[in-house]
Amino acid sequence: MSDGYIASMLGLLTPAVLETLYMVAASAVMSYVIGLPLGILLVVSSKGHIMPAPWVERTLGTVINILRSAPFIVLMVALIPFTRMVIGTSIGTTAAVVPLVVAAAPFVARVVESSLKEIPHGVIEAAQSMGASPFQIIYKVLLPEAKSSLILGAAITIINVIGYTAMAGAVGGGGLGDLAIQYGYNRFRTDVMIITVAVLVIFVQAVQTLGTRLAVSAMHTKR
Amino acid sequence: MIQIRNLSKVYPARSGDVRALDGVSFDIPQGSVYGIMGLSGAGKSTLVRCLNLLERPTGGEIIVGGHDLTRLSEKQLRSARQKIGMIFQHFNLLQSRTVAGNIAFPLEIAGMTADDIRARVAELLPLVGLEDKAGAYPSELSGGQKQRVGIARALALKPDVLLCDEATSALDPKTTRSILTLLRDINRSLGLTIVIITHEMHVIKDICTHVAVLHDSKCVENATVEEVFLSPKSQVAKEFVSGIFKADIPEELLRELESHSDSELVRVSFLGGSASEPMINGLIRSSDVQVSILFGSVDHVRSTLFGNLLLELRGTDEQRKRAHEYLLGQNLSVERVSYE
Numbered sequence: 267m268s269d270g271y272i273a274s275m276l277g278l279l280t281p282a283v284l285e286t287l288y289m290v291a292a293s294a295v296m297s298y299v300i301g302l303p304l305g306i307l308l309v310v311s312s313k314g315h316i317m318p319a320p321w322v323e324r325t326l327g328t329v330i331n332i333l334r335s336a337p338f339i340v341l342m343v344a345l346i347p348f349t350r351m352v353i354g355t356s357i358g359t360t361a362a363v364v365p366l367v368v369a370a371a372p373f374v375a376r377v378v379e380s381s382l383k384e385i386p387h388g389v390i391e392a393a394q395s396m397g398a399s400p401f402q403i404i405y406k407v408l409l410p411e412a413k414s415s416l417i418l419g420a421a422i423t424i425i426n427v428i429g430y431t432a433m434a435g436a437v438g439g440g441g442l443g444d445l446a447i448q449y450g451y452n453r454f455r456t457d458v459m460i461i462t463v464a465v466l467v468i469f470v471q472a473v474q475t476l477g478t479r480l481a482v483s484a485m486h487t488k489r
Numbered sequence: 490m491i492q493i494r495n496l497s498k499v500y501p502a503r504s505g506d507v508r509a510l511d512g513v514s515f516d517i518p519q520g521s522v523y524g525i526m527g528l529s530g531a532g533k534s535t536l537v538r539c540l541n542l543l544e545r546p547t548g549g550e551i552i553v554g555g556h557d558l559t560r561l562s563e564k565q566l567r568s569a570r571q572k573i574g575m576i577f578q579h580f581n582l583l584q585s586r587t588v589a590g591n592i593a594f595p596l597e598i599a600g601m602t603a604d605d606i607r608a609r610v611a612e613l614l615p616l617v618g619l620e621d622k623a624g625a626y627p628s629e630l631s632g633g634q635k636q637r638v639g640i641a642r643a644l645a646l647k648p649d650v651l652l653c654d655e656a657t658s659a660l661d662p663k664t665t666r667s668i669l670t671l672l673r674d675i676n677r678s679l680g681l682t683i684v685i686i687t688h689e690m691h692v693i694k695d696i697c698t699h700v701a702v703l704h705d706s707k708c709v710e711n712a713t714v715e716e717v718f719l720s721p722k723s724q725v726a727k728e729f730v731s732g733i734f735k736a737d738i739p740e741e742l743l744r745e746l747e748s749h750s751d752s753e754l755v756r757v758s759f760l761g762g763s764a765s766e767p768m769i770n771g772l773i774r775s776s777d778v779q780v781s782i783l784f785g786s787v788d789h790v791r792s793t794l795f796g797n798l799l800l801e802l803r804g805t806d807e808q809r810k811r812a813h814e815y816l817l818g819q820n821l822s823v824e825r826v827s828y829e
Contacts (some may be wrong), residue, residue: 308756392581394596395541397570397647406597486584486626 278445278458283465285359285440289431293366293423300371304330305378306404316390316400330372338369339433346437362431363440370427377419381412414485421477425470432466442466491517491540491650491680492609496549498535501527510546511706517650517699522676522683524693524714526729527703533686536703540684541573542566571599574643578655580635582627583781588638589614589623591754595645613641617671619748639735644681651675653685657692665689669696685740690729694718694790702726719760719789731756737797738783752803754783754826757816759796768819778804799826 302324309315311322336344342365346356349364385408393407409416432443442462450459498510502558509532517523527533538544540551542558553573558793561569582591589610595608614620618639627635636656643651653672658663658800676683685697693700693714701711702725707722746752757768773780784799802812816823 275548292519386579386581386606388577388579388581389583392575392577392642393594395570395575395600395652396642397567397571399567402598406594407583411583413585416800485583486628 274457275461276449278449279442279461279465281474282440282462285434285444286428286431286442289362289366289434289439289441290361290424290427292360292363293427293431294420296363297374297418297423298366300367301374304371304375305382306408308318308375308379309382309408310400310404312385316394316403326375331370333372333398336369338365338430339436341365341369342433342437346410348349349437357438357440358433359439362374362434362437362441365424366427366430366434366438369430370423372381373426374419374423377423378416381419384415385411386457414481417481417484418477421473421481424473428469428473430468439458470477490523490554491684492550492552493517493540494550494552496536496539497547498532498544499538499547508706510539511595513549513703515701515708515711517682517684519682520676520680521698522673522685522696524697524700525684525686525703526690526693526700527688528725529688531703532706533688533703534654537652537686538682538753539581540650541570541575541577541654543575547679571595571646572648573650574646575650575652575654576636576639576643576656580627580632580639580659582635582638582642587624587626588619591627591638592641592645595642595651599646602693609645613645614642616675617641629704631664632660635813636660636664636668640668640675643741644675644679648681650682650684653683653687655686655688658687658689666695667694672696677682685780692730694788696791698791702729703724714790715760715793717794718795718817719758742783746801749801749803751805755800755802755811755813755816756824756826757796757798757800758822758824759820760766760790761793768816768821770818773817775815776804776808778802778812 308323308326308330310317311319311326313320313323333341335336345365345368349361350356350367352364353360355361381455390403390407393403398406431439431441434441435444435447436468442465446459446462450457450462493516494514494523496510497508498506500509511532513532513536525533525536535544539546540553540558542551545558549559551571558566558569565609583594586594592613593606596609601609610623614623617640619634619637619641622630622634627638630638639656640651651672654670656793657668660668669692670752672683672685675681675694685692697714699712700714700717702709702717702723703723704723710717710721710726717726718730721730746754759768769780769782772778779802781801781803782798782800785797787794787796791796802809804812813823
């Protein structure tokens with residue numbers, strides 16, 4: 267392998283890796299900013315929970331289901347006018363973050379919901395019996411008790427988002443997926459294809475390993 | 490201390506409403522250890538959960554320290570709850586917090602400063618015998634230790650009442666005893682009123698001063714423990730009391746006894762002083778009946794002696810009548826037992 271080959275490969279990979287990292291980080295953060303409160307709302311408004319409001323749960327649940335049923339590639343194209351409204355353009359890496367968030371936030375809401383529902387009802391009742399307010403129950407009971415499960419959920423979300431970013435090329439978002447299509451597929455550069463996939467595999471492994479490790483250290487239950 | 494007035498709770502269900510509590514009324518005196526007893530499904534758990542409004546009653550009043558809880562706003566209710574501690578069958582500790590963290594929880598809820606919380610936790614740990622476990626997580630504790638954490642947590646805000654919802658039902662007999670002893674000590678040293686829900690008769694016998702018996706969602710009996718043990722009025726209470734002093738007479742023996750036309754079986758119970766009187770001796774002398782003792786036990790109901798004897802009395806009708814008169818004259822509780 268010549269130095270020239272490595273240099274050209276790095277030249278292709280480096281911007282793609284950075285674009286992917288940027289899209290994943292930005293959309294993961296934004297989808298938690300939106301999805302975490304929604305997930306909490308889904309749980310606390312459910313029947314028999316601390317702030318029962320069946321219509322809130324039902325309405326929110328329906329909206330989330332609708333967003334989750336649209337295939338990402340369709341969602342991305344359908345959201346072009348919305349993206350332009352939010353950030354002023356519909357082309358580019360930042361523009362790709364908007365549909366990524368729209369797709370990932372409902373997913374986050376469901377993942378958070380299932381984590382919070384694992385907490386035994388008795389623990390919540392104990393907090394109520396001590397005079398805790400709904401807000402205190404959320405941040406002193408629900409979130410800390412579900413911490414380990416929430417971390418695992420975050421790892422799943424990030425891995426999902428990494429998968430979605432492969433389609434970002436459709437709106438000129440770049441990233442590793444786009445590189446694989448443009449070079450690996452359209453220009454028959456099998457080597458680029460393989461390296462790109464390898465980098466993605468490393469990303470996914472790293473996220474999952476880190477997530478599992480953090481989850482275990484947050485867990486105080488013997489298994 | 491706590492007045493329960495005409496309390497009812499109805500759960501709506503598709504197959505018709507389920508009435509869990511039906512017009513229950515009784516008073517829980519200050520400083521008492523009040524047992525609420527009943528078979529499963531009698532409504533005990535619903536009742537205790539109504540006492541801090543974890544379950545909102547359909548009708549009736551719960552007056553704690555002069556205030557009707559059912560009329561309080563959410564905010565007033567939260568501060569009222571801080572004065573009502575509760576422990577649970579499955580402990581309900583926060584798995585993500587240490588022992589000290591769990592005990593600190595209600596103090597944080599009440600908005601105490603970190604220094605005050607630390608000081609209060611340091612007071613509570615020795616009270617429940619967990620000084621060396623402050624940094625342990627619930628998953629590292631035994632059932633009895635977990636319940637001790639539950640108790641410390643429930644006592645943290647110096648409540649007026651402690652509600653125990655089947656607090657010992659998940660524990661082994663030895664641990665149950667140590668938890669009951671702890672509760673009794675707390676009742677004595679802090680003057681705390683304790684309400685205990687249980688289906689275990691011996692819990693009532695060991696530490697309660699008063700008992701209410703629930704059956705089919707109604708309160709069928711409520712009195713001091715001594716009264717209920719000596720002369721249970723309701724069928725359920727009778728079964729509970731005879732259950733704990735169960736005399737399993739072998740069937741062959743019963744059949745043989747049955748064949749004696751001049752004999753009868755009586756259960757004699759006595760409380761306190763009578764236990765030391767030479768009762769059998771007096772019985773024989775005064776009535777000339779022949780007495781065989783089939784079963785006997787002397788036990789404590791709290792600190793009072795409680796004796797139970799199953800006697801076969803043989804003699805003429807006249808002699809047996811005199812025997813009954815003698816026993817009643819000795820202030821003993823006498824009940825004829827049928828052969829079954």
